[in-house]
Amino acid sequence: MATLTFYGAAQEVTGSCHLLETRAYGRILLDCGMHQGGKATDRIEREDFAFDPRSIDAVILSHAHLDHSGLLPRLIHEGFSGPIYCTQASAELLVIMLNDAANLYERDLEKDNERRARRGEPAKLPAYSKKDVEKVLRKCETFSYNTDVSLSEALRLKFYDAGHILGSSIIELKISENETEKTLVFSGDLGNKDAVLMNDPAILKQADVVLMEGTYGDRNHRTIDDTVEQFRDILHDTWQSGGNVMIPAFAVGRTQELLFYLGKLHAAGELDNWQVILDSPMAISVTQIYDRWLRSLDCEGIKQLCSGDQTLLRDFLPHLNLTVSPEESMAINRIKTGLIIIAGSGMCTGGRIRHHFKQRIWNKHNTVIFAGYQARGTLGRTLVDGATKIKLFREPFVVKARVETLGGFSAHAGQQELLDWAGNFENQARFVLVHGDPEALDALADKLWKDKGIRAKIPFFGESIAF
Numbered sequence: 001m002a003t004l005t006f007y008g009a010a011q012e013v014t015g016s017c018h019l020l021e022t023r024a025y026g027r028i029l030l031d032c033g034m035h036q037g038g039k040a041t042d043r044i045e046r047e048d049f050a051f052d053p054r055s056i057d058a059v060i061l062s063h064a065h066l067d068h069s070g071l072l073p074r075l076i077h078e079g080f081s082g083p084i085y086c087t088q089a090s091a092e093l094l095v096i097m098l099n100d101a102a103n104l105y106e107r108d109l110e111k112d113n114e115r116r117a118r119r120g121e122p123a124k125l126p127a128y129s130k131k132d133v134e135k136v137l138r139k140c141e142t143f144s145y146n147t148d149v150s151l152s153e154a155l156r157l158k159f160y161d162a163g164h165i166l167g168s169s170i171i172e173l174k175i176s177e178n179e180t181e182k183t184l185v186f187s188g189d190l191g192n193k194d195a196v197l198m199n200d201p202a203i204l205k206q207a208d209v210v211l212m213e214g215t216y217g218d219r220n221h222r223t224i225d226d227t228v229e230q231f232r233d234i235l236h237d238t239w240q241s242g243g244n245v246m247i248p249a250f251a252v253g254r255t256q257e258l259l260f261y262l263g264k265l266h267a268a269g270e271l272d273n274w275q276v277i278l279d280s281p282m283a284i285s286v287t288q289i290y291d292r293w294l295r296s297l298d299c300e301g302i303k304q305l306c307s308g309d310q311t312l313l314r315d316f317l318p319h320l321n322l323t324v325s326p327e328e329s330m331a332i333n334r335i336k337t338g339l340i341i342i343a344g345s346g347m348c349t350g351g352r353i354r355h356h357f358k359q360r361i362w363n364k365h366n367t368v369i370f371a372g373y374q375a376r377g378t379l380g381r382t383l384v385d386g387a388t389k390i391k392l393f394r395e396p397f398v399v400k401a402r403v404e405t406l407g408g409f410s411a412h413a414g415q416q417e418l419l420d421w422a423g424n425f426e427n428q429a430r431f432v433l434v435h436g437d438p439e440a441l442d443a444l445a446d447k448l449w450k451d452k453g454i455r456a457k458i459p460f461f462g463e464s465i466a467f
Helices: 040-046 072-077 088-118 130-139 224-241 254-267 281-296 326-334 353-360 379-384 415-422 438-452
Strands: 003-006 018-022 026-030 058-060 084-087 140-143 149-152 155-161 169-177 180-186 209-213 245-248 275-278 320-322 339-343 367-370 389-392 395-398 402-405 430-434 464-466
Touching: 018 169, 072 088, 072 130, 084 088, 084 155, 088 130, 088 140, 088 281, 130 140, 209 415, 224 245, 224 254, 224 367, 224 402, 245 353, 254 275, 254 281, 254 339, 275 281, 326 353, 339 353, 353 389, 353 395, 367 379, 379 389, 379 402, 415 438, 430 438
Parallel strands: 026 058, 058 084, 084 140, 180 209, 209 430, 245 339, 245 367, 275 320, 275 339, 367 402
Antiparallel strands: 003 018, 003 464, 018 026, 149 155, 155 169, 169 180, 389 395
16 A cells, blocks of 8 residues: 655645655655745745655655755755656756755855854754755756656656646656556646647546646636737836836746747837846756757747757847846846846745845836746735735835736646646546645635546645555
């Protein structure tokens, strides 16, 4: 008998972490992600494992986003010594993602310890270090999509394209015990079929247990055509008002799509005379990785990017400016109008976007555009929910800038896409819903039953199921 225990993304969107226990292999973590929101030190200190990391035999990673991978260094620091299975593209992205997260954590820890020293309090010890990140990267064992991998005589693994970000995977595990074979499918994060660079999520038809995400289980996205039209109109209105546009964007996935659509608007003569600034060293590095993998992505409508040496960074948006150093980023403040600033973090929990808010969010002529999900407890969610006052760097700021959300650029499947993907399973698979707020998962479970005749369980944190 195998069991699944849910230690993250159980009735919440972030912190994906599910423990699979089998006689066929031992104890396997499906993802090891951190929760998002607040300072890096606060996040890490809240993340106590509900299991002994030394007891974990392996990790299987669905993709490189930090809410799925961000606690891998701490897992190593606390005694995990097994392999980490993922795709090659995910491993390449982890180099950037985990090192960037470690830099933020070390910076916040240093500031916290300076304050503690002034108060005569003992310094906090680090929960992990850069050396732990290096160990994570060395432990990655990578495989291509659609490749059968034998982890033991009784356990087989296969990754399928989830269409969410570069390298994202649907995980299939075939477990043999007592002369029977059971199949567990973990969707990871399923992609939006309208996403321009990503392939559509792979269709699977056989499973005994399906662990499926439900981030947008309660709603559908706007069509991509409507979204691009909305994007164009918001940009034009802000241009006419003499303002600037600030776009908090995830470095992986969202930034690359935004660059593509800005390029399309430019090619159509619909971008006015905006100066586009990508103010994120991390996003620049990630886009360079995307450029190397363009031929493996969905090239529909962008054949010129996939058939030669063209790249997203160099060719598709001629007026793109890249700022790497802090000095270059601060110099942006001297330009008063005509800027589209794309910067991290995507949920405004840190990064350079908060500095741009400090300079511009109080100005009614400016616009903030959110192009992705904003988790509860993040500054991004606070702004989307209509806050008129916020705190930045311990100072109060009034929010007078226009705040807009573009749902169609989401990297997650909408409700109908989730229903369609689930409906492809031909046998009576047992569905378990994770990675969603309670109301979204409740709505998805209700629709699965009404539209597909599929009963779905919504586990709570720490709950186990056997199969």
